[in-house]
Amino acid sequence: MEVLVSRKEHFNAAHKLYNPTWSDEKNKEVFGPCANENWHGHNFELIVTVIGTPDPETGFVIDLKKLSTLIRAEVTDKVDHKNLNLDVDFMQGKMASSEVLATEIWKILEPQIPVVSKTGRLHSVKLYETPRNFVEILA
Amino acid sequence: MEVLVSRKEHFNAAHKLYNPTWSDEKNKEVFGPCANENWHGHNFELIVTVIGTPDPETGFVIDLKKLSTLIRAEVTDKVDHKNLNLDVDFMQGKMASSEVLATEIWKILEPQIPVVSKTGRLHSVKLYETPRNFVEILA
Amino acid sequence: MEVLVSRKEHFNAAHKLYNPTWSDEKNKEVFGPCANENWHGHNFELIVTVIGTPDPETGFVIDLKKLSTLIRAEVTDKVDHKNLNLDVDFMQGKMASSEVLATEIWKILEPQIPVVSKTGRLHSVKLYETPRNFVEILA
Amino acid sequence: MEVLVSRKEHFNAAHKLYNPTWSDEKNKEVFGPCANENWHGHNFELIVTVIGTPDPETGFVIDLKKLSTLIRAEVTDKVDHKNLNLDVDFMQGKMASSEVLATEIWKILEPQIPVVSKTGRLHSVKLYETPRNFVEILA
Amino acid sequence: MEVLVSRKEHFNAAHKLYNPTWSDEKNKEVFGPCANENWHGHNFELIVTVIGTPDPETGFVIDLKKLSTLIRAEVTDKVDHKNLNLDVDFMQGKMASSEVLATEIWKILEPQIPVVSKTGRLHSVKLYETPRNFVEILA
Amino acid sequence: MEVLVSRKEHFNAAHKLYNPTWSDEKNKEVFGPCANENWHGHNFELIVTVIGTPDPETGFVIDLKKLSTLIRAEVTDKVDHKNLNLDVDFMQGKMASSEVLATEIWKILEPQIPVVSKTGRLHSVKLYETPRNFVEILA
Numbered sequence: 001m002e003v004l005v006s007r008k009e010h011f012n013a014a015h016k017l018y019n020p021t022w023s024d025e026k027n028k029e030v031f032g033p034c035a036n037e038n039w040h041g042h043n044f045e046l047i048v049t050v051i052g053t054p055d056p057e058t059g060f061v062i063d064l065k066k067l068s069t070l071i072r073a074e075v076t077d078k079v080d081h082k083n084l085n086l087d088v089d090f091m092q093g094k095m096a097s098s099e100v101l102a103t104e105i106w107k108i109l110e111p112q113i114p115v116v117s118k119t120g121r122l123h124s125v126k127l128y129e130t131p132r133n134f135v136e137i138l139a
Numbered sequence: 140m141e142v143l144v145s146r147k148e149h150f151n152a153a154h155k156l157y158n159p160t161w162s163d164e165k166n167k168e169v170f171g172p173c174a175n176e177n178w179h180g181h182n183f184e185l186i187v188t189v190i191g192t193p194d195p196e197t198g199f200v201i202d203l204k205k206l207s208t209l210i211r212a213e214v215t216d217k218v219d220h221k222n223l224n225l226d227v228d229f230m231q232g233k234m235a236s237s238e239v240l241a242t243e244i245w246k247i248l249e250p251q252i253p254v255v256s257k258t259g260r261l262h263s264v265k266l267y268e269t270p271r272n273f274v275e276i277l278a
Numbered sequence: 279m280e281v282l283v284s285r286k287e288h289f290n291a292a293h294k295l296y297n298p299t300w301s302d303e304k305n306k307e308v309f310g311p312c313a314n315e316n317w318h319g320h321n322f323e324l325i326v327t328v329i330g331t332p333d334p335e336t337g338f339v340i341d342l343k344k345l346s347t348l349i350r351a352e353v354t355d356k357v358d359h360k361n362l363n364l365d366v367d368f369m370q371g372k373m374a375s376s377e378v379l380a381t382e383i384w385k386i387l388e389p390q391i392p393v394v395s396k397t398g399r400l401h402s403v404k405l406y407e408t409p410r411n412f413v414e415i416l417a
Numbered sequence: 418m419e420v421l422v423s424r425k426e427h428f429n430a431a432h433k434l435y436n437p438t439w440s441d442e443k444n445k446e447v448f449g450p451c452a453n454e455n456w457h458g459h460n461f462e463l464i465v466t467v468i469g470t471p472d473p474e475t476g477f478v479i480d481l482k483k484l485s486t487l488i489r490a491e492v493t494d495k496v497d498h499k500n501l502n503l504d505v506d507f508m509q510g511k512m513a514s515s516e517v518l519a520t521e522i523w524k525i526l527e528p529q530i531p532v533v534s535k536t537g538r539l540h541s542v543k544l545y546e547t548p549r550n551f552v553e554i555l556a
Numbered sequence: 557m558e559v560l561v562s563r564k565e566h567f568n569a570a571h572k573l574y575n576p577t578w579s580d581e582k583n584k585e586v587f588g589p590c591a592n593e594n595w596h597g598h599n600f601e602l603i604v605t606v607i608g609t610p611d612p613e614t615g616f617v618i619d620l621k622k623l624s625t626l627i628r629a630e631v632t633d634k635v636d637h638k639n640l641n642l643d644v645d646f647m648q649g650k651m652a653s654s655e656v657l658a659t660e661i662w663k664i665l666e667p668q669i670p671v672v673s674k675t676g677r678l679h680s681v682k683l684y685e686t687p688r689n690f691v692e693i694l695a
Numbered sequence: 696m697e698v699l700v701s702r703k704e705h706f707n708a709a710h711k712l713y714n715p716t717w718s719d720e721k722n723k724e725v726f727g728p729c730a731n732e733n734w735h736g737h738n739f740e741l742i743v744t745v746i747g748t749p750d751p752e753t754g755f756v757i758d759l760k761k762l763s764t765l766i767r768a769e770v771t772d773k774v775d776h777k778n779l780n781l782d783v784d785f786m787q788g789k790m791a792s793s794e795v796l797a798t799e800i801w802k803i804l805e806p807q808i809p810v811v812s813k814t815g816r817l818h819s820v821k822l823y824e825t826p827r828n829f830v831e832i833l834a
Contacts, residue, residue: 001520001523001554002554003516003519003520003552003553003554004552004553004554004555005515005516005551005552006550006551006552006553007549007550008548008549008550009549010686012596012597012598012686013596013597014570014594014595014596014597015597017197017198019196019197021196022196030197030202031197032204033636033637034637036637036638036639036643038570038638038639038642038643039570039595039597039639040568040569040570040597040636040637040638040639041568041569041570041571041595041596041597041598042568042597042598042599043598043599043686043687049553054512054514054516054517054520056512057436057438058434058436058447058448058512058514059434059511059512059513059514059516059517060514060516061516061552063447064550065449080589080596081589081590081592081596082592082594082596083592083594083595083596086594087592087594094198095193095195095197095198096198097193097197097198097199098144099142099144099193099198099199099200100193100198102142103140103142103193106140130566130568130599131147131599132146132147132148133145133146133147133203134144134145135142135143135144135145135200136142136143136145136188137140137141137142137143138143149408151318151319151320151408152318152319153292153316153317153318153319154319156475156476158474158475160474161474169475169480170475171482172358172359173359175359175360175361175365177292177360177361177364177365178292178317178319178361179290179291179292179319179358179359179360179361180290180291180292180293180317180318180319180320181290181319181320181321182320182321182408182409219311219318220311220312220314220318221314221316221318222314222316222317222318225316226314226316233476234471234473234475234476235476236471236475236476236477237422238420238422238471238476238477238478239471239476241420242418242420242471245418269288269290269321270321270425271424271425271426272423272424272425272481273422273423274420274421274422274423274478275420275421275423275466276418276419276420276421277421279798279801279832280832281794281797281798281830281831281832282830282831282832282833283793283794283829283830284828284829284830284831285827285828286826286827286828287827295614295615297613297614299613308614308619309614310621327831332790332792332794332795332798334790335714335716336712336714336725336726336790336792337712337789337790337791337792337794337795338792338794339794339830341725342828343727372615373610373612373614373615374615375610375614375615375616376561377559377561377610377615377616377617378610378615380559381557381559381610384557409564410563410564410565411562411563411564411620412561412562413559413560413561413562413617414559414560414562414605415557415558415559415560416560427825429735429736429737429825430735430736431709431733431734431735431736432736450775450776451776453776453777453778453782455709455777455778455781455782456709456734456736456778457707457708457709457736457775457776457777457778458707458708458709458710458734458735458736458737459707459736459737459738460737460738460825460826497728497735498728498729498731498735499731499733499735500731500733500734500735503733504731504733547705547707547738548738573753573754575752575753577752578752586753586758587753588760650754651749651751651753651754652754653749653753653754653755654700655698655700655749655754655755655756656749656754658698659696659698659749662696687703688702688703688704689701689702689703689759690700690701691698691699691700691701691756692698692699692701692744693696693697693698693699694699
């Protein structure tokens with residue numbers, strides 16, 4: 001029987017929604033206050049879910065301490081207290097929307113899960129920009 | 140890569156669970172205090188999820204401001220501070236359960252999503268009657 | 279050393295804000311959608327706080343099971359799945375605002391606390407109408 | 418149209434992660450503080466989701482009062498204020514991880530859902546060990 | 557009997573902690589990642605509490621719609637989707653800490669409360685920078 | 696102007712309510728399931744509040760990183776993943792109620808606050824045993 005196992009981490013970051021191929025006017029028109037030139041920011045919540053069969057010796061699909069360590073090393077240490085547009089290498093040249101950020105986080109974590117879990121594989125990356133606006137990528 | 144994008148809205152409404160083809164006794168027996176003739180009410184939370192491919196120009200599957208405006212115009216403005224049994228046209232003649240309410244909300248929103256999103260389609264309508272009782276419709 | 283001890287209970291009720299000495303127009307003007315004639319409702323959260331000195335034999339200021347039983351018997355059983363304007367004896371002839379409801383709950387509970395606690399007295403009644411609108415009475 | 422209906426219950430329990438076929442040193446090495454010999458504990462949150470077609474007479478997939486009663490009788494009454502390793506018959510001889518506990522809860526509830534719902538079947542058992550660590554079993 | 561009435565609003569903003577009279581090294585040493593030159597940000601939650609006697613005609617200490625309108629006009633419209641250090645006139649020349657921001661919000665709102673409430677006066681301004689870090693000013 | 700500054704930490708622990716001078720029967724009668732001989736447990740949330748005047752150079756009453764470090768070193772590292780009755784030196788010979796635990800935490804932290812803050816002093820220790828049962832000590 002397969003089980004989904006989830007770990008929630010958080011980070012605080014600044015960003016703006018801005019397409020550099022557009023005029024400032026078009027950016028304001030499309031993105032509204034999210035295009036504010038001096039940035040705004042959020043307390044992001046990130047939930048990473050792994051699916052697999054529990055190991056009979058530990059009862060674990062994945063050791064949640066190891067999953068937490070992986071998420072921090074590969075993702076949250078790189079975005080926490082940072083500017084998503086300026087400071088984060090894996091977001092360079094990309095729109096700083098939650099959809100794009102979650103997609104990049106998926107690409108980073110997906111190959112790393114089998115390194116820390118015998119049977120687990122990445123099932124979901126869920127990213128809350130606010131408690132009312134959030135995105136998810138499902139396997 | 141497809142992404143699920145969610146927006147949470149809320150509304151406060153009165154309702155009762157009451158089948159008019161049954162006696163008052165049977166309604167009390169089946170629905171208990173939910174059949175109270177003078178109504179009771181809830182702070183409902185409504186989460187609408189759209190799935191699609193992010194637009195490369197915006198990074199958006201759907202503009203969440205437009206999704207919020209749609210949900211308010213088509214749903215929450217019609218149920219907020221209302222009586223679900225008496226005041227809401229799309230609930231006339233129907234049981235005012237969360238299952239039925241979520242089903243009607245799905246029917247209203249499903250054809251409207253492509254109007255505000257190029258690639259998006261409705262994926263889920265989730266309705267919390269209380270933090271402990273909730274329903275969801277999945278595509 | 280005195281300690282404050284709190285118990286959170288909840289109830290779901292219908293109500294409307296309506297002053298019967300005013301015209302319908304004035305009620306609509308002052309109370310807006312809260313005056314909807316067919317009612318609306320909320321999931322109320324009620325936090326009751328008692329202050330006192332812990333009993334050395336139990337470590338308790340007040341047994342929280344007894345406080346919960348008291349709140350249910352004296353308050354939430356009388357308002358849960360009810361209409362605050364029509365069904366609740368202690369709200370008859372009163373405005374069904376959260377301020378007034380919390381005041382009446384205070385009057386009911388204040389003399390009862392010493393019955394279930396040797397050193398405790400009522401310190402606060404806090405009532406959430408929604409997560410964003412709430413009232414409190416402090417000793 | 419099928420609807421998912423969920424009920425959230427909670428229980429407080431002690432446990433430790435400990436494989437009796439291993440030395441104390443290996444248990445400490447693998448499980449860290451979770452292997453503390455004198456136990457630790459959690460406020461567990463359990464969400465049980467049933468999927469089915471609403472009954473036209475009630476608007477219900479499943480009566481949530483009956484689902485709550487079932488969960489309490491079959492699960493939470495047996496684990497609340499208990500030690501998962503020592504006091505719970507259905508966990509005897511098993512690792513007290515959330516993955517294993519959720520699996521056992523699934524096995525208990527799955528055959529019972531059709532007893533209280535005409536069209537419903539078990540869809541998900543979700544178990545929060547903490548707000549940041551949780552597991553789920555999906556049909 | 558006086559009642560405390562609270563309204564919760566939110567805003568998303570960027571900021572950094574930076575004392576311009578110090579070297580970059582000292583700023584990094586004192587403020588750590590909060591001094592990141594390219595900013596970071598938060599979903600702030602702001603709770604404003606007014607104390608007073610309920611008006612017998614309305615049951616209100618203060619009309620919460622008017623309090624919400626006041627907070628938005630005087631505070632959140634000026635900080636939402638903004639940079640606290642660069643874009644907010646009432647924070648010019650001040651440290652952008654939560655302590656200082658809450659103090660400035662107090663100064664703005666305190667004289668305005670009597671304009672929208674006959675008996676009410678400002679009792680508390682509470683500001684959550686994250687769910688784990690928050691400040692409050694009490695009358 | 697004085698400001699209250701709060702930091703929330705958490706820990707997971709086992710305990711039981713048991714007065715060793717009483718018979719098992721009396722313990723069961725007074726404490727009910729909380730007296731379960733094999734323990735139960737909770738995810739405790741601890742909020743520590745310091746009051747003082749913000750330092751003009753930093754905008755801080757107290758550096759929240761230092762407050763967090765202090766709480767972890769002096770309190771949560773000693774109770775997290777522990778048994779409150781058996782493993783915690785400052786609870787030896789005391790009832791393991793939330794009232795008593797919060798009182799001991801107050802005694803530990805109160806003299807330490809001036810060490811990490813020029814103007815701050817301890818204002819409140821608030822301890823959630825569950826989201827519905829919590830205690831607080833106020834200066």
